[in-house]
Amino acid sequence: MAVSTEIEPINILKWRSIGPFRGGRVVAVAGDPVNKQVFYFGACAGGVWKTLDGGTYWENISDGFFGSSSIGAIAVAQSDPSVIYAGTGEACIRSNVSHGDGVYKSINGGQDWDNIGLKDTRHISRIRVNPNNPDHLYVAAFGHAFGKNDQRGIFKSTDGGKNWEHVLFKSDKSGAIDLSMDPNNPRILYAAIWQAVRTPWSLEGAGPESGLWKSTDSGDTWTDLTESKGMPAGIKGRIGVTVSPAKRDRVWAIVESEDGGLFLSDDGGNSWERVNDSSIVKQRPFYHHHIFAHPKDPDTMWTLPIQAWKSNDQGRTFTMVTTPHSDNHDLWIDPNDPDRMIEGNDGGACVSFNGGDTWSSIYNQPTAQFYHLTTDNSHPYRVLGTQQDNSAISTPSRNNTGAITYSDIYTVGSSESGYIAVHPENTNIIYSGAIGSAPGGGGALLRYNRVTKESRIITVWPEISYGLGAKDMKYRFQWTFPIVISPHDPDVLYVAGNHLFRSTDEGTSWQILSPDLTRNDPSKGEPGGGPISRDVSGAEVYCTIFSFAESHIQKGLLWAGSDDGLVHISSDNGQSWREVTPPDMPEWATVSMIEPSHHDKNTAYVSAWNYKLDDYSPYIYKTNDLGKSWTPIVKGIHDGEFIRVIREDPIKSGLLFVGTETGVYFSMDSGSNWNQFQLNLPNVPVHDLAIKNGDLIAATHGRSFWIMDDFSVLRQMGNNNISSKLHLFEPHPTYRNLSNFDEIADIRVGPGKNYWVNLGTFATWVNPNNEPQDNTANSSENPLEIEDRPSLNGEPIREFLDAGANPRDGLVVNYKIGDIPKSDGSLIFSTSSGEQIIKITDIPNNLGTNQFIWDMRCPGPTTADGDESKDLIPGPNPKGPMVVPGQYQVSLEIHGIIKTQQVDILQDPRSEATSNDLKKQFDLLIEIRDKISETNGAINTLRKIRPQIQSWLGRKDIRDKDQKLIQIGTSIIERLDSIESALISSWNTTDRGQLGTPLPRLVDALATLVTVVESADWIPTDSSYGVLEEVSSKIAQHITSLQNIIDNDVAMFNTSVNQLEVPPIIQIF
Template sequence: STYFNQPTAQFYRVTTDNHFPYRIYGAQQDNSTLRILHRSDGSSIGERDWEPSAGGESGHLAPHPVNPDIVYGGSYGGLLERLNHDTSESRMVDVWPDNPMGYGAIDIRYRFQWNFPILISPHDPDVIYAAAQMLFRTNNEGQSWQQISPDLTRNDPSTMGKSGGPITKDDTSVEYYGTIFAIAESHHEAGVIWTGSDDGLIHISRDDGESWTDVTPRGMPEWMMINSIEINPFDPAGAYVAGTRYKSDDFSPYLYKTDDYGQSWELITDGIDAEHFTRVVRADPEREGLLYAGTELGMYVSFNDGEDWEAFQLNLPITPVTDLTIKNDDLIVATQGRSFWILDDLTPLHQLQGNWEDAAVEVYSPRPSYRMGGSASSDPGNAGHNLPNGVIVQYYMAEGFPEPDTDPDAEGDEPAAGEADEKMPALSLEFLTEDGESIRTFSSDAEEDSDKIEGVEAGFNQFVWNMRYPNAEGFDGIIMWAGNLTGPKVVPGTYQLRMRYGDYDETRSFEILPDPRISATQEDMQAQFDFLLSTNQKLTETHQAIKRIREIRDQIDLVVTPLEDRAGYDSLKDRAAFIKEELKSIEEALYQTQNESNQDPLNYPIRLNNKLASVNRLVNRGSYRPTNQSVAVRNELVTEIDSELENLTRIVEDELPMFNNLVREQAIPAVWLDGGDSN
């Protein structure tokens, strides 16, 4: 493994915006800041999906919650940039633009750390906080700043000397000490603000910065860097703090929680390795007590508000986790050396109950899914992996539970006397409308690959439904030009998922949401769906007719071919020839039978089925109601197809009975012996 075949970015922090799809922001060491889409409309997340953003390599970023094209980004030296991505306008709005390069922390007025925090208020998008050793606030986009706190650090001169030496100094603020390193404002109560310093102090203001209280946990080791503060989503008085002391040669994890505005604290690190020092803790906003912790050597999770923790590494590389954030039920991870990672879809963790590992099998309600474009390449190369497009179904299979029967016809050894047959019925996932009408069923023993559930394993499994009805039926060897049989995508609304496996039979509801970027209305998408569903049904009917024609012709040949050189059967032969000619006329009207390769339609004009499949392909594009002309062409084609299908019905109901009567009347032998005799 080399740095050429894996992401190697070192991110300090991570945040997201309210764009759709949301973007991830971070500053990367020895590079730039950037923002990148968490999913794309393509098959991977590539260069087209990211761009540089505000600030520099070391800074926090704060995208505006209403207009995410406005981004505030910091950098060393106290630099603070306001960038308008829409217009490319950049404005520097430093709190105090007195360039500190080359000076020690003790020699400057405001000690802005290399990675000084920037925060937009959750209550007012015009209020922005930034911190040196004091906390500052602006409500006019940085035109002016107000100091709203005293020095909230230890302000110990012994920690503020010049950096570097003995040959040369290196004062860039990367080693400035005695600074506020973390800020959080309660989303429950405006004006409740928490700060944590890099020299081990925690303060709170409950009056919008008018007064401050030191709430540093009693007994907490001194000189701890307070790296993150998280407000409890379910308790206005609650907060969580992550701290580190690795700079003091102490690699222990330090996580604390309070439920009384910092009057008392509890150390919550049971289960975290003794040398996995902690940088960040985040609380899940959907499930009370569900916490995530990022450490120097990976991830941990707690389901009981930190009373105990367990490793939560999954496929995440063993790497320093520098920050975490949660957005739309995704957990986004910033690492120091392996770039950004996302744990898509936290909803199974929200739904776990009690001793969930004791369950033999369980399916979880899918989270709301957007009806939009995009796909997920299994091998995106140097690009990022895209989110699978569709409804993501998560289900659990216990260790050692019998595997689903994926080959019911396979022969195997009979179980010995007294032993149970461990083979279970097939696993199936059925998608239904809100009213219970079946849309599509997938199964581990399905005959068609497109309907088959593959790779079921013990533990958590994932299945993705593309939100579509089944494709129209085709037939062997079909050749078409610019046409497809793709089934329609369902419209936004409420749907159901039913999972069956042995005695397990459970149904869950879920929502499909419209892409908020598009202009199509619910009525537009319903019109598109109705058009495509009826078109697919007509294509299926057409292709079933073609297969029926071929079956009839083959059966006629079975009867007539032995009679070709025999006298006395002229009326039967004539009737067979007439029917076959009629069938040929119908088939050639429905399908170009001369097409044998993909380029043949350029020489042999396509027929009705291909024309209808072409309309299906065109209207399937995007989320729009069908054009008037698409409706007109479809109606003309359906009229012509129906005429041919009526001819086929006439032959089946009128001509074939006469043919069969002739066969019976002429007593066609089942077996011909040599010399023409039969027996």
């Protein structure tokens, strides 16, 4: 992304995926007909994914190519599996559905993609490719879910998507919802047309234009089968259709109708028999009317409602097939190997090689759809959210074991659908909204206790409201009703329905704080669904408070925004309310978020969306006078990116962030101008944002949680003190986190996938861009020298396939190089008084903003040089000790210009050590380091003397002239060898451990002692001091012996050599 010079520093920032790897909804799956291990799925808001190993691991292949992450259909060309088509925008049009931007095509197995048109279809249900011609395809387009449009129906291309022909169109309010092709005669097509539309308050899922159509000439002409013999009379809703590849003219249709059910035709649709009208084939038709024919057995077929069902008798009876998650949607069965299949459901995609008896995991897909998030006050802070079709979940922002695995994550209630709040003083108490996934009546609200694992239902009014329209409910609560803990009193809990409610006793009792703050239009309060099938999940409850916030500055200053376009404010803790709706906001727009300013009590920001009325424009408003006047602030936000959330930085006034349907923007001037903040974040709906400890956290609705670590450069951008030549940004205060054992547990690195095993957990990762890594060593007996590459500042870069990533450890230093000659530079880290700790000269020096990460360590010990060809092992080189928490300085010097900033290194709040404990630990580590340096120095001296003596002894002219010299030299070498073998091992030794590596010697004991002493934040043990003293004593004896050899024996040897009348060939000590 090209950015202006003023905001160029953002290029140094990067989003980090922390998971969870718990799959989200999938309605599109496909398999490679040739490569048995290759499958694809399209997440409803998470892009296209590919597995090369039968579903063991998945990798995204659409990032960077697709403008939309919502995938409604995917197809692999049977005659050329490298050709893949993906249709964007899912057509199971639930209330939180995301739209697409047309059809994408890849001709190389998903490595690259091109958009090939039909961008205004918005929602695509099926793509069918001629099995004999990869360029001949059909697209079933439902069209706009929330309004009328003409790009609906069936589209045909015979040139791989370069041109499209609109071959079946009913009207601008009805679209194609299914399409089946006869694989034995690809000219025969069956298409289902569905008349349906969503509004914020309703789903109209049937009408006279719904029907079933057939073409026998490749879509050029179509015959209406809707009134064929045996088809149900009257209006119809959603229809699913599938052709049997195993029997000519056999077709099944699943029809939503008053007399609907599953219908079978054996004459190509001319007549039909209803073979099943049970609830199995009638469940939630707008979401579940999916049927699939077995490719080999003419009597076997599948239907995928809430559970997956299989019939072996033409659909007359069914047997349930267990899948890893409920709410099933799509199934691809290998036409040549029917036991091989992939299935998509609301928990992800899963692969089977035994006909559905067992399935691959869905806990390897970071495609979770989150509605809202919050963070707690633990360290590291945890990120909590409510996942669609799953539960409320808590995941750490980082951990101490290399990667954030599922063992670090835990559920915090059964809530899937709403806000979540954590008690700021007792992080074990979590409140979350659970409409759709929990018992307890309408507006389900849970209080979860992490200690007891108990969920307490504390719903405001726990009277069951299932089946009721909003107008018949005592209180109306939206699918994602607000749940907020007061920033001024942790025991005050607010929730919002059509009224605002407050509890001060954890939900035991509730007080009404407001009148109805909505338009309360009874015409928009009917039960959801219809006119055939009602859908009463609670998602269409309307005329509710959708957003609520209390001022961060003034207690009792309350803001409420409704989903039907109203904004209210109370300045007296809810005793009275005033409507302050922005006059330019669309009448029925949903107030998606209200963000009172952290810096001025009179200022607030309001975001709104109106996409459920087919208006995708962004709406943001700002007031500086408590809502008396409003200013629209959307300059720079792309049209079509409607706004889900707005947040203000609590530290830097005027710094704002918004989450849109495709990503994130930021503003440094209170919203007057906006810039994209996408960077490496996928195009994905961002439903919520939070700011914690200098990090920006995003709850995506399709790609789980992402964190922008340390955006402090944003807080400093725009300041007048930023030099055009050289600027050193002030580093963010950094925690010295507890030690971990990653280096002990990490497994050697190879090309392809690599495995990280650590204390009972594991994670899998690959190299960026799948670059191969050097996995060779000069000796099969020395496998320990293999290092992770590529790396940044010495820290390996890993892309995890089944775990969240940790931030890079260390103090982040950002600096901007401007108009100065390119030259080498250095970073000097010093104590607060200016005493140098370490100087680093190998730093990035590119024009623009650069980043270096200091590991907060002092220099390591001097090393002993090794030479594997001579069986010389390098001396151990443990890292230098970490500095103790405190204040430090960092200085940047480039081209004679010096910039200095203060640095705060903080102690991990979990640490039990005192500052004195850490000082003693540091002092001991320095002492050990210096002793290692001394020992390695002695080894280096020894290794320089010995080869020179060996060289002299190897000369024939010396051997012939002076045998005594030979004896002296031989004695020196034997004594040097003895000292060396006591200090350090050799690869040539026969004294090896069971792993084949040489047994440790004295200097190795010191290196190991470093690991022991720095294993935790704690005062060193008495025995650690004892080991150092004992080992140092032994080392001192050998160093003394070495010095005696140098002072006496080597001197005598040199004197003897000088007395010989032979020309020296090397310098002698």
